[in-house]
Structures are given as C-alpha cells and as structure tokens.
Amino acid sequence: MIRAVGLTAILLGAVACEDPTKDKAKATVTEATKPAPQAEAPAAAAAEELAIDAQASKIEFVGSKVTGKHEGSFPSFTGKIAFSADKLEASKIDVTIDMTSLKTDDDKLTGHLKTADFFDTEKFPKATFVSTSIKPGGASGATHTIEGTLELHGVKKTISFPATVNAAADAVTAKSEFSINRKDFGINYPGKTDDLIRDDVLIKLDIRAPRKKS
Numbered sequence: 001m002i003r004a005v006g007l008t009a010i011l012l013g014a015v016a017c018e019d020p021t022k023d024k025a026k027a028t029v030t031e032a033t034k035p036a037p038q039a040e041a042p043a044a045a046a047a048e049e050l051a052i053d054a055q056a057s058k059i060e061f062v063g064s065k066v067t068g069k070h071e072g073s074f075p076s077f078t079g080k081i082a083f084s085a086d087k088l089e090a091s092k093i094d095v096t097i098d099m100t101s102l103k104t105d106d107d108k109l110t111g112h113l114k115t116a117d118f119f120d121t122e123k124f125p126k127a128t129f130v131s132t133s134i135k136p137g138g139a140s141g142a143t144h145t146i147e148g149t150l151e152l153h154g155v156k157k158t159i160s161f162p163a164t165v166n167a168a169a170d171a172v173t174a175k176s177e178f179s180i181n182r183k184d185f186g187i188n189y190p191g192k193t194d195d196l197i198r199d200d201v202l203i204k205l206d207i208r209a210p211r212k213k214s
Contacts, residue, residue, distance in 0.1 A: 138162030
C-alpha cells in the first residue's frame, strides 16, 4: 500500500509538472567549428558599436524535473553588438555571462547549481557567446536565426536558435525562447532516482542595446 501511494504521488507529480520546453523551439547544437571568412567585413568595419544594457536586458532559464520546475537568471553579464544599419545580417553579437551571479527561485538550489554537479562556477566562472551568422527567418515566427559559438561549463559548441530582432531608432532588441540539452555541455547530474531532472532547459533572452543619439 505504501509503495502504491508513493508511486501514485510520483505519477501525479509528473502530470502536474509539464515540461516547460514543450512546444518551444529547440536549438541546434553541433561541434564547434572555425567561422568561415565573413564577406561582409567592410560593412562590419563601419558598424555601430552598441553596448548591451544589462539593466534593461534579461538572460533567464527554466529547468524542470518530475515533480516541479525552477526559474533562474544570470543578472550580471556584459555584451556588445556590432550593428550594421544597412544590413542587419552583417551584424555581430558578443556576450559574456558572469556565471557566479546565478540566481534561482530557491536559495538552496542556487547554491547547488554553482557546484561541480552543475555549472561548477568556481572552475568555470564565465560563459561566452559570439555570433557567426544572422540569417533572415526562423522557427516559431522568429524574424531571424542566430548562429554562433557558445562556451558553457568549459565546453564549446556551435549553437543555432531563432530570435525576433528589431532595429529601431533608439535601440536594437532581440528576444528568444528556445531549449538546449544540458548534457551537450557536460552537465550530467541526473537528480534523485524518483525525481529525475529533465535534460532540456528553456533559455529566455531579452536583449536591448541602446543606439547613440545623433
């Protein structure tokens, strides 16, 4: 009877916690390759150098397991956009995340995620992303597909994901929601045997880079 009750609780937990990555675009992740020479080099040289406003931007994630989910973020990061006003696709994005700034909705979990079980922030205090291409069109109605090199947890991968990019007179913005498989980056901690952690993690980006007033 006790076993039956325990099993029922687990099953109910699984039903109650829907996978947050369900129906979200899944990033394409492959082995990192050297970027091809950019034909737009002359345009890039004349690009506007825009600093990403970390106070007006967000880098967030949602992880889940059988019985629940947790939301987290990386409040401290820096970045820039080499913005080509004539051709958006010739622009380039460069972001560095302070992994030690990690925060979640649970203090105990925040501490655990910083250990070697997960991000190992003492050994890998930074994560970086540098775009190699920005192409028109994307999944889930996105305006563009961004591809680049993501270094996370000491692992470099080429990653491609959809984003809605907008270039206005006052700022360049990019928003995206997509999932990545944490095991692609060597984050393999399984969780408890009766409460396994899902491999896919939802990434939520909301980036804003103000343009200089002329």
